[in-house]
Amino acid sequence: MADKYNPADIEPKWxxxxxxxxxxxxxxxPKRPKYYALTMLPYPSGDxxxxxxxTMAPADAQARQMRMRGYNVxxxxxxxxxxxxxxxxxxxxxxxPKEWTYSNIANMRQQLRSMGAMFDWRREAISSDxxxxxxxxxxxxxxxxxxxxxRKMAAVDWCPKDNTxxxxxxxxxxxxxxxxxxxxxxxxxxxxxxFRITNYADQLLNFDGIDWxxxxxxxxxxxxxxxEGANVIFRTEGGDEFSIFTTRPDTLWGxxxxxxxxxxPLVAKVTAKNHKAAVEAYVAESTRRTDIERESxxxxxxxxxxxxxxxxPVNGERVPxxxxxxVLMTYGTGAIMAVPAHDERDFEFARKYGLEVRPVIQPxxxxxxxxxxxxxxxxxxxEMINSGPLTGTNADEGVKxxxxxxxxxxxxxxxxxxxxxDWLISRQRYWGAPIPMVYCKTCGVQPVPDDQLPVxxxxxxxxxxxxxxxxxxxxxxxxxxxxxxxEPAERDTDTMDTFMCSSWYFLRYLSPHYEKALxxxxxxxxxxxxxxxxxxxxxxxxxxxxxxxxxxxxxxxGIVEGHEPMLKLRNQxxxxxxxHQRMSKSRGxxxxxxxxxxxxxADTVRAYLMFAYRWSEGGPWSDENIQGVVRWLYRVWDLFTxxxxxxxxxxxxxxxxxxxKVHQTIKRVTTDINEFEFNTIVSAxxxxxxxxxxxxxxxxxxxxxxxxxxxxxxxxxxxxxxHIAEELWTRIGKPYSVHLQPWPEANDEAAKEDExxxxxxxxxxxxxxxxxxxxxxxxxxxKRALASEAVQRQLDGKKPRQVIxxxxxxxxxxV
RNA sequence: GCCGAAGUGGCGGAACUGGCAGACGCGCACGACUCAAAAUCGUGUUCCUUCGGGAGUGUGGGUUCGAUUCCCACCUUCGGCACCA
Numbered sequence: 001m002a003d004k005y006n007p008a009d010i011e012p013k014w015x016x017x018x019x020x021x022x023x024x025x026x027x028x029x030p031k032r033p034k035y036y037a038l039t040m041l042p043y044p045s046g047d048x049x050x051x052x053x054x055t056m057a058p059a060d061a062q063a064r065q066m067r068m069r070g071y072n073v074x075x076x077x078x079x080x081x082x083x084x085x086x087x088x089x090x091x092x093x094x095x096x097p098k099e100w101t102y103s104n105i106a107n108m109r110q111q112l113r114s115m116g117a118m119f120d121w122r123r124e125a126i127s128s129d130x131x132x133x134x135x136x137x138x139x140x141x142x143x144x145x146x147x148x149x150x151r152k153m154a155a156v157d158w159c160p161k162d163n164t165x166x167x168x169x170x171x172x173x174x175x176x177x178x179x180x181x182x183x184x185x186x187x188x189x190x191x192x193x194x195f196r197i198t199n200y201a202d203q204l205l206n207f208d209g210i211d212w213x214x215x216x217x218x219x220x221x222x223x224x225x226x227x228e229g230a231n232v233i234f235r236t237e238g239g240d241e242f243s244i245f246t247t248r249p250d251t252l253w254g255x256x257x258x259x260x261x262x263x264x265p266l267v268a269k270v271t272a273k274n275h276k277a278a279v280e281a282y283v284a285e286s287t288r289r290t291d292i293e294r295e296s297x298x299x300x301x302x303x304x305x306x307x308x309x310x311x312x313p314v315n316g317e318r319v320p321x322x323x324x325x326x327v328l329m330t331y332g333t334g335a336i337m338a339v340p341a342h343d344e345r346d347f348e349f350a351r352k353y354g355l356e357v358r359p360v361i362q363p364x365x366x367x368x369x370x371x372x373x374x375x376x377x378x379x380x381x382x383e384m385i386n387s388g389p390l391t392g393t394n395a396d397e398g399v400k401x402x403x404x405x406x407x408x409x410x411x412x413x414x415x416x417x418x419x420x421x422d423w424l425i426s427r428q429r430y431w432g433a434p435i436p437m438v439y440c441k442t443c444g445v446q447p448v449p450d451d452q453l454p455v456x457x458x459x460x461x462x463x464x465x466x467x468x469x470x471x472x473x474x475x476x477x478x479x480x481x482x483x484x485x486x487e488p489a490e491r492d493t494d495t496m497d498t499f500m501c502s503s504w505y506f507l508r509y510l511s512p513h514y515e516k517a518l519x520x521x522x523x524x525x526x527x528x529x530x531x532x533x534x535x536x537x538x539x540x541x542x543x544x545x546x547x548x549x550x551x552x553x554x555x556x557x558g559i560v561e562g563h564e565p566m567l568k569l570r571n572q573x574x575x576x577x578x579x580h581q582r583m584s585k586s587r588g589x590x591x592x593x594x595x596x597x598x599x600x601x602a603d604t605v606r607a608y609l610m611f612a613y614r615w616s617e618g619g620p621w622s623d624e625n626i627q628g629v630v631r632w633l634y635r636v637w638d639l640f641t642x643x644x645x646x647x648x649x650x651x652x653x654x655x656x657x658x659x660x661k662v663h664q665t666i667k668r669v670t671t672d673i674n675e676f677e678f679n680t681i682v683s684a685x686x687x688x689x690x691x692x693x694x695x696x697x698x699x700x701x702x703x704x705x706x707x708x709x710x711x712x713x714x715x716x717x718x719x720x721x722x723h724i725a726e727e728l729w730t731r732i733g734k735p736y737s738v739h740l741q742p743w744p745e746a747n748d749e750a751a752k753e754d755e756x757x758x759x760x761x762x763x764x765x766x767x768x769x770x771x772x773x774x775x776x777x778x779x780x781x782x783k784r785a786l787a788s789e790a791v792q793r794q795l796d797g798k799k800p801r802q803v804i805x806x807x808x809x810x811x812x813x814x815v
Numbered sequence: 816g817c818c819g820a821a822g823u824g825g826c827g828g829a830a831c832u833g834g835c836a837g838a839c840g841c842g843c844a845c846g847a848c849u850c851a852a853a854a855u856c857g858u859g860u861u862c863c864u865u866c867g868g869g870a871g872u873g874u875g876g877g878u879u880c881g882a883u884u885c886c887c888a889c890c891u892u893c894g895g896c897a898c899c900a
Contacts, residue, residue: 174897215894218819222896229900246900259900301898324898331899338900345898419899540895611840612827625827628840631855671831679828683839690839759835764881766835793867804880810834814880 005637007601010727015116023737024118026074028526035071036527037063038506038566040535040543041078041125044104045085048111049583050591050609050621051536054575057606058615058678059534060117064719065673067118068743074527076509077112077119079105081128083498084162084180087431091464097431098459101128111594116602116722118739125508127501132508133433134454135518136501139550141436141447142557148196149425151445155263155329156424158188163467164428165192167497168421169223169542179542187287193435193494194422197549201226201418203563204548211568219540225419230403231333232412234258234310236270236321242310245332245417248342248379249406250398253387254360255337256350257320258310259303261329262286270321272307279304279323286325301326301349312337313411315388324349332417340377341369347377360386364395423546425497430463430470432495440482440489449483455491469493502543503550506530506565518559530566534676537571544569570676573618580620591621603721604629610678610720632686633724636717639692640710640728654698655705656754661691662709663751666744669716678720685717712744759810760785762794778805785811 018024039059042052060075067073081101090097105126112119125132143149157166159178165188170179177184197204201224207217229247236242244258260267262283271279282304303324310321326345327336340350341359350357359369363382381395393401406412426435434455436448448455458477463470471477471493482489504518510527511520551565576582577589584590596605608629613619665688672681692700692709700706710732718725718738729738753774758781760768768790772781782803785791795815802814 172895215819219895222818225896225899227899244900248900326898326900328899336900343900345900348898417899419896537894614828617821617828619827622827622841625841627842628827632840634855680839683829686839757835761834761881764834764879769835802880804834806834806881810881812834812880 003641005634005641005724007603007723008598011114011116011602011723014723014726015113018737018739019113021737023739024075024120025122026072026076026120028522029072030526032070032072034527034531035063035066035073036506036530036532037066037073037075038509038530038533039075039077040533040539041080041502041505042108043083043085044079044081044101044108045089046104046107046585047590048108048593050575050593051583052112053115053593053605054609054613054615054618055535055572056112056117057115058572058610058676060115060119061606061610061678061681061719062532062534062673062676064118064722064739065670065743068715068718068739068741070742073118074123074509075118075120076123076125076506077117077121078123078125078505078509078512079108079127080498080502080505081105081126082133082432082495082501084164084427084429084431087429087463088162088181090431096459097463098128101431114594114597114602115606118722123509123512125505125512127433127498127505128431130454130456131513131515133457133501135508136433136496136504137436137448137453137455138450138518139504139554140496140500141450141453142559143195143553144437144447146553146557148199148553149193150196151191151193153189153191154194154424155187155189156192157185158190159183159185162429165190165424165426167424167499167542169423169545170497190426192424192426193437193492194424195549195553197423197546198418198420200549200552201420202416203552204545206563208563210564210566212566213537213569213571215537216540216544216569216571219537220545223420223541223545225417227417227419229399229415229417230406230412231415232337232406233313234335234337235313236266237309237311237318238269240266240269242266242335243333243412244335244337245415246337247417248339248399249402249412250381250384250387250390250393251339251342251360252312252314252337252402253384253390254339254341254358255312255319256340256356256358257322257338259322259324259327259336259338259346259349260306261327261334262323262325263329264323264327264334266335267306267323270306270308270310275305275307279306282323301345301352303349303353305353313409314405320355322349322353330421331419341371341374342377342379344377344379347374358386360384361398423497423549425500426494427497428467428469428494430457430461430495432498433457433501434471435492435494435496437492438480438482438489439492440485440487442487443482443484443489446482446484446489452483457495469495471495499543499546503546504554507560524560528560529562529564532568532570533566534570534572536574538574570616572615573613575613575618576620578621583621596623596626600626600630601723603724604633607633607682607721611682613679615676615678628686629682632682632689633721635689635693636713636724637728639689639696639713640732654695654700655703658691658695658700658709659705659750660753661688662705662712663746663748665716666712666746667751670743670746673719682720685713685720688713688716714738715741715744756808758785760788760791761810761812762791763814764812767791767794774808776808778807781805781811785813 039056063073063075086101087097090100157171159166161181161183171185172179175184205221205224227247230249231243231245233241233243303322306321308321309318312319338346340346340357342361357371359371361382362385363378363380384390384393384398390401403414434457436455438446440446458474461470461474478491478493480489480491507519510523514520554560579589581587608626611629612625665684668684669681714725714729725738755771756774758770758772768788770784782805798815800813800815804812
């Protein structure tokens, strides 16, 4: 009986048993409340690393605890298997991406199993399986039919290393680099597929009814970047109308010139003959520039006069039309009114090119502004001056009144601008779901009919990137017939962004092999929506935004119901390497969990990851502290397998205080696990273990309190360290399985303290601690506090001016 | 520049709504066991101290009987955005 704790023996044993028994199968059960716990699916990049364990093991513990609390828990797992990293790795090793991906999946599946998590593998979904991407393609077609997918020629972000376009969200940092490989992106004019995420901008700003971290909500809100203002219609002297967007319509009378983006469609038309050469040179120059140069705020503003003029609709003034690359075609209307007196950029530009600066807002508490002598623009609100009929309007009404004025005179209207761009989903790469569209010379763009899905990705392709889509180079793949006229036609040779695959994967878990639809409606009705989603915050404006957009689009298509797919989101922090850098294969600093599991066992690694960091924070990896957890589990083991010295308790308080600790721990663990505070759970469990050991020394063995303590401890550690819990549960003769037991209930009466430590302060400083009965009255507490020797010493004969008693906690004596 | 988060022992980190700062661990020191070491167990461990106390949660102020917690200013670190009109 007194054998050593050997995780290498017990962990595989129980994993096999659970597997054989289907212990973690999640099936519809109308009798139990459901709980869909989802954790982000991994990319099959080769090995499971510490980061995966760090997200998944605590998420598993929380899911397990919910199960013990009587919920029917779905905790599925799958692989986000399409995409660039797999393909790039395959190129480097010169093996087929498919082979590479699937062998990695086989490996990672084994690693995931070693964690002892309660994944229901029958529900595994792999996004690169035809039975999966068939539905990715089907969803694309649904969006297309709803007008939410469209094809457009645009200047798009292109990664010259990965040889593909990227979504705006996948270009990161101030150097505007590719999110995958860190290479600065360039612009290319290409015809590409986009999803109309901008249609949902306002809805995506609404987080009502979901419990998501403030941080993510802020990031998404900033990314969407809503700003209110007005569109104002200007006219060129030639009579062409164009509209400008401004957030400061109250400064309209101060517009002394207008600026078009170099790509603006009116540029050629407004350009006067004698300015043509300069304008064309400037346009050519700015197309050549990278985004980094062009969008850098450091760079001095440049521009050229077109020789054309526009009419300011509010005062009929003739203002020069310039072009400048600080005006972006992709935001607002690609044209601005320039109000140098009240906009820093316009001011800089006006001073450089000698254009008029005319103040039309007089901010309070400042000297009357003079356009000739101003040193900088002032963006403050204030009283409108020199503004025709609106002169004298005060700060808080200016914008509103100007919009009303514009609308009344039909020269503009209130408008909203967004920073977010439509989601570019075409990729010129091989390893992805083909875009199910066909191009016919006579019928144009045609969707592939549903019954021809999936459009299979061919295996026999030269997948190495050339800058062209690999599928384009395949000898026969793109040749097809038009679904409309049956004449020869060509397939779209691009594949879809992998973020598209991962925008709906949680729906496929419901019924991964269902052939009739995206999901089995019975499963959907029972399991959805997701009750809790766990994963990294680094996906804030990519995956986590796409998922919400996708769901809303699916809702509008009548495929799903409700406004949000995930009711609650919790982000873990990141585990950095020992060098405080992100773990990555290229840096060679990846910490391998397998090695630790071999050395200490999965239970120890699970508990350590929960114990060592605040889950939401993460931090640099260190295994120095792991000894604490190792020792703890050995102590737990000994508690159940060591010699039990029965006998008489030294006094009856031993039993009562043991029971108190047991019930206090139930409370703490239950609260903390549902708040995703895993480190304090392990602390509480260690404390309980220590308390039981102390009680053992005090002769508690065999008492009812002892029996209860053993029982509860095993139930409480079961979600954290499932294998040792199961082993010890069996060894003390309890019926298999501990994971089928109900979660213990805390008894408030038992958890209550009989005695409390009353803190005694004098002038807010701690002077004494006295032990008193828990239910002590305020007057009695005051009396005892004043009687304290330490207090008397402090008072030194002085009379207390005031005595504050906080019930059951402290007495503060003010002198 | 703008937005957000965080600064607590040698280290990881606790502290519910303003009420015992440093739980639980690591490490370290000393002790027990041992021929010895490891492991294990026990004791101690914020700093200073004349042993009465004093100081202490990034810095400086403020509110309060009382502040790690609330308010103001600043410093540092991290994350995000960045000519968005």
